[in-house]
Amino acid sequence: MATSVRREAPVIPLEETEPSTLTRLYLGAIDRFGRHDAMLYEQRDKWHRLSHREVESRVERLAAGLSALGVSKGDRVAILSENRPEWAIADFAVLALGAADIPIYATLPSNQIAHILEDSGARIAFVSTREQLEKVEEVRDRLPDLEAVIAFDDPGVDGVVKIQEAMARGDRHIASGAFPGVRKLAAEVEPEDVATIIYTSGTTGHPKGVLLTHRNLTSNVCATAQHRVIELGPGMVALSFLPISHSFERLAGYYYWHVGATIAYVDAVDKLASALPAVRPHFAAAAPRVFEKIYSRVMGATGVRRAILTWAMKVGDATIEDVLAGHRSEPRGFREKLADRLVFATVRKRTGGRLKGFVSGSAPLAEEIARFFWIAGIPIYEGYGLTESSPVLTANKPGAVKLGTVGLPLPGTEVRIGPDGEVLARGPQIMKGYFRNPEATNEAIDADGWLHTGDIGEIDADGFLRITDRIKNIIVTAGGKNIAPAPLENAAAISRYVAQVVMIGDKRPFPSLLVVPDYDNLTVWARERGIADLDPVALARDPRVHELIEEETLGRLGGFARFEVPKKVAIVPTEFTIEAGEITPTLKIKRRVVEEHHRDLIEEIYAPG
Structure with missing residues (x-):
């Protein structure tokens, strides 16, 4: 176990506690900045912008549409979407009604989506695309509380409310005088009201719903601003590409909005390389x-x-x-x-x-x-x-x-x-x-x-x-030695020939490494040495590759205690993926799943002889 020099860190008082709700944070930024480029998004290979006033108008109309559907304070509304302006607009609309939203990773399969929707009792679900809609429809019979699905894009099927239709319903609700308006409703939201229920991506078991209040989140925004991690403000661009469903990007988005920075949304990580030079962000x-x-x-x-x-x-x-x-x-x-x-x-x-x-x-x-x-x-x-x-x-x-x-x-x-x-x-x-x-x-x-x-x-x-x-990741070997795997995994993964590393060895005589090579760099290396078969499975079995990977990983662990250093390395021919359930949407490795999927390979490592 680690030994601290200090048992407690110094405490710096939090100077600013306003805004105390996310609805006040939302409206405060509109009133202070009113810029033409509050948000940026890419559509058909061209970047477009939304002003603060356009965002305010859409939030007003959508909140009214949700109200017309019966959503009110204390209700729960799910958002299943990639990063895009509609995510934030739906979020602010839900919060304005005093309801709580349930973010869901767009990468999750239907069975995990079903658990979140069922456990949360969400009445409405926003979906971004037809692909996300199909996941919900696949498990719809398990969701008795779900009354309506609202789609950001036209899915081309009946029985789904398009977001434009929800806003049009909101227009009628406003015109009838039945909707008091976002600003009035926002003032009624209390700091201790639940703003969101975020289901942890969990590396073991079913995820739990984390209840975060308005004060929880706004106090973190205020503390982040006081801490001055980065200076951002109007005229500067922040890139949003981590899933907003994750609390890290969610909090970052609220901070960007609070300080008046332009938020540029990227709906897939594989578009990051093209988005960076196009948007030229100041921060991410x-x-x-x-x-x-x-x-x-x-x-x-x-x-x-x-x-x-x-x-x-x-x-x-x-x-x-x-x-x-x-x-x-x-x-x-x-x-x-x-x-x-x-x-x-x-x-x-x-x-x-x-x-x-x-x-x-x-x-x-x-x-x-x-x-x-x-x-x-x-x-x-x-x-x-x-x-x-x-x-x-x-x-x-x-x-x-x-x-x-x-x-x-x-x-x-x-x-x-x-x-x-x-x-x-x-x-x-x-x-x-x-x-x-x-x-x-x-x-x-x-x-x-x-x-x-x-x-x-x-x-x-x-x-x-x-x-x-x-x-929970601590490895206890058969000899009773405790090993924290993360520092060794991080050191071993620095090599340009290594993509992913998992250390194993719990209740085993010694620790070992499962290594997924970086096959792009490994292929170049193999071709230079005249290795003919460049298929990942063949490379994983090649003794020359094994020697390289062993040298590149174990060779970097000289600073660790002898009992901590893995004795053997096994090469995995396929990358650990979200789809296979081996990593979470936040890219954390699910150790138990990896060990289960590669049990035969692990048993080879520890086989006698």
Whole structure:
């Protein structure tokens, strides 16, 4: 277990507590900014914009349409959609009525969607496309509470309300005088009203519904602003590509709206590469997997390009501490300027050239990858939190960055380390509880209001938090040794030839690694060595490939204790995917599912002889 230098981090008071509801946050931004480019979205290969007034009009009409359908305070409305303006418009319309929305990942299969809709008792469900509609229709007979489905796009089938029809119904409701208006209804929303029920993506078992109030979320917005992770405001663009259904992107979206930044929506992560130079954002929230893929692509350089890259990294590494401390932002001297021109300027250009930084969350970020981006002039401020904490608890920020940590607590947030090394947190952002699950709520939040995060961590002398791993992920070998797999997995995955790593070994004589290679880079390597069969299954069986992967992974683990270091490596020929149930929509690996799917391979590792 980790040993903290400090048991508690210093607490900074939260200075601003208004707006205290999301409806006030929504209307306040409209009144303060009134810009022509509140939102951007791509349609038919062209980017379009929506003004604050257009958004307000659509929210008013949709809220009235929902009211005409009988939605009122305390009701629950689901949103099953990719990132797009309609997501936010539906969200604000639902919140204005005093109802709570239920976000659902667009990547989920129908059986998991059914559980969320059934458990939440949602009366209305918004769906983005016909594909999402079909998932709902497939399980409709299990959803007695679901009264209507509203589609953003015309699905071309009967029995579904198109969003334009819902708005037209709203127009009639307004004209009749029966709808009091969003501004009047918004004033009646209370800070302790439930704003949303977010079902955790859960790496084990059925997800639980996390009850977040308006105050939970707005206090986190206010704390984020006071913490000053990044300076954003009118005239600046924030890219929204992580699923809004995830609490991290959801909170980020509220923050962008609150400070008047333009929100550019990207409806699929595979469109990120084209969206970055098109939109030229100043800021974005991202998950480590995004940075890992960019890093792997860059580090996949060979020959002269590889030599130049290695030299440039050494040049940048010599100044990294000054960069992290905020003492320099531009390259100085001939060597730095040359390294920047030959390598790092190209990386920045591919991201649009205006990025002031990313915030990384939802999973640990390898320190070597973070260092690369900082050297390239693209700061990554790693933070930490859970859906149950709305979600942000800590974050690095300009002038206060320590790579390998998740930063300092946000204002108003208390963080301490429990006797067993568990990270505990308390503050205004901590959830109200789990929906219809008091037993789980009492397990998560103790009598003194401390949220038990389930993570092991330590607090250094300066108050920075470092996360070691999830308690439930700790491997206990047959010899009784406790191993936290995440640090070793992160170190092993840094190689350009490695895409995904899972460490196994619970109740086994020694730990081992399951490795999914980065087949793009591996194929180049194999072709250069005259390997004829480039099929992933064949490569996974090739002894030369096995030797490479073993060297690239185990060779990076020299700094760990001998008992922690895996003894064997097995290569998996196919990537772990959401569709196979092996990773969550937030790209966290479901260890039990991976072990189950690859049980034969694992048994080969531990076979006698």
